[in-house]
Amino acid sequence: MHESTFGWPGRLVSAQPTKLPSHHNGLELQPSQAKRTEEQGRGFVVTCRIADGMKGSNLRWTQGGQEINAANGKRISLSKRPSDKPTSIVLIFDNVTTENAGVYTCSANIEGQPEEVHRTFDLSVYSGINYDNVKLSQSADIGSDYVMTCNVEGEPKPMVSWRRGTPIPSNGHEKFKVHAEGLTIRNVSRADEGQYDCDATQMVGDSTSNFKRKAISLVVNYPPEFQDKNAEIHYSFLGGEVNLTCQAEGEPQPEYDWGYYDGSFVDIPLTELKNREDFSDPSRTQLVKNMSDASQFRELVCRARNQLGTAEKIYRVIEVDQPAPPNFTFGKPSSHQIRIHVNPPEKQDGPLPTTGYRAVIRPKHFGAWENATVIDFQNGTVHILDSLFHNTEYDIKLASRNPVGLGQFSDVRTITTSAVSGAGAQSLTSFTALCILLAGILLTTGVSS
CATH class of the missing domain: 1.20.5 (Single alpha-helices involved in coiled-coils or other helix-helix interfaces)
Structure with a gap:
């Protein structure tokens, strides 16, 4: 017997099972993509639910023909809502890996459907662009052909390209050659030092790509060299000191030695060194040498060396006379001042001019020389000693100074300040x-x- 019902406006129609739209079969996925691509290490969820207005049972997820549950989830867990007769089941991915890639199927028995219904999605998992094993600072010897590497990792394997300000062509360049092992820099020069960009592009799925850029610095190793290769002239007097500073460029940073030059390098005996001090800047060194013997007035050599070579610079130390004492007279003293008129020494110091003077002053009757007042002043003709006691007799002696150092002191002269x-x-x-x-x-x- 054929069952019937009256439809509007009164015609007879057949009663048939609910007909679902063609885009679903009683099950819905949220999100609904049939293909899904995720980066390794991420977490996400996919919900399968019975469509509104439908009834169903035996709702479950499978992968590779095996039902997913807490025992075999491989970092995948389930959440059923409600738990006794669920109408939705959530597939939870925690820290997804490439092992989780594959086709996942949600299945259920839907009332009114003659067979079990299914909804699937295909999961692709990729490992993102990773620069962890890339050496970000690299060095090359000058004159060599150097291969700069960029061992970027990822799955699918990223494609690498290079830039130095502008893109480096993959072929046909006179200086650079791009290949699978990296970037070859031909005949490395100091101009090649600096930053290079390693660009990585990764195709993910059919229409998606990832891009990252990492800067790699290149340091060019080269042997030591002096900016000024000419010999330096220095002066000293017997018993004085000579202070020499030596600085060379080079990579790695040069180490330094001081010695004499007798056709070849000869180390300076330690007994001849007063001390040796290194500046806080390790790129240079200082030698302070006590010129205690006339034989030491000769050519000295600063030798700079690193693993790529050696460079030498000559310093000529010439003996000059110690500055002679100056001639000086006193002006009329006041109660608290003494005026000194200074004339340069009668015997000049060869190539070195007098640059200033030192006065040492003490009260004659109650002052020792070791406690005397020392006053330095620049070159000039008149100098004033101030803040003195009134009506007091003073001993004064002067010495000349030139670029080498201080000369011998004059004889002591005595002068008395006036009374108040x-x-x-x-x-x-x-x-x-x-x-x-x-x-x-x-x-x-x-x-x-």
């Missing part, structure tokens, strides 16, 4: 009397007590 006169003297006398009076009062008070 007028109102100043009266004030001083009153002050002295007041001090005596106060001392007497204190003494009397002490005796009384």
Whole structure:
């Protein structure tokens, strides 16, 4: 017997099972993509649910013909809602790996469907662009052909290209050659030092790509060299010092030695070195040498060396006379000042001019030379010694200075500052009397007590 019902506007129609749209069969995936691409290490979820208005049972996920549950999930877990008669089941991926790639199927028995229904999605997992094993600072010897490497990792394997400000052609370049092992730089020069960009492009799926860029620095190794290769001239006097500074360029940073030059390099005996100091900047060194013997006035050599070579620079130390004492006279002294008129030494210092003077001054009757006041002043004719005691006899001696150092001192001369006169003297006398009076009062008070 044929069942029927009345449809609007009153015609007879057949009662048939609910007909689903062609785009689903009673199951829905959220998200709904049939193909999904994820980066390794990420987490995500895919929900399979029975469509609204439908009834179903035996809702489950399978992969490779095996049902997914807590025991075989491979970092995949399930969440059923509600748990007793679920209408949705969530597939949870935690830290997805390439092992999780494949086709996943959600299945259920849907009321009104003659067979079990299925919805699937195809999961692709890729390993993103990884520069962890790329050496970001590389070095090449000058004059060599160097292969700069960029061992970028990823799955699918990224394609690598190079830039140095602008893209480097993959072929046909006179200086560079791009190949599977990296970037060859021909006949490396110091101009090739600097930053290079390693660009990695990775195709993910049919229409998606990843791109990353990493800077790689190139250091060019070269032997030591001096900017000024000419010999340097220095002066000293017997018993004085010579102070030499040596600086060379080179990579790796050069190490230094000092020696004499007698057709070849000869180390300076340690007994001849007063000391040797290195600047805080390790690219240069300083030698301070005590010229205690006339035989030491000769050519010295600074030798700079690294693993690629050696460079030498000559320093000629020429003996000059020690600066002679200056001629000086005194102007009329005041109570607190002495004026000194200085004339350059009668015997000049050869190629080295006088650059200044040193005065040493002490009170004659109650001062020792080791406690004397030292005053340095620049070259000139008149110099004033200030802040002195009034009516006091002073011993004074002077020495000349040139670029090499300080010369011998003159004979000691004596001069007396003037006494304080007028109102100043009266004030001083009153002050002295007041001090005596106060001392007497204190003494009397002490005796009384």
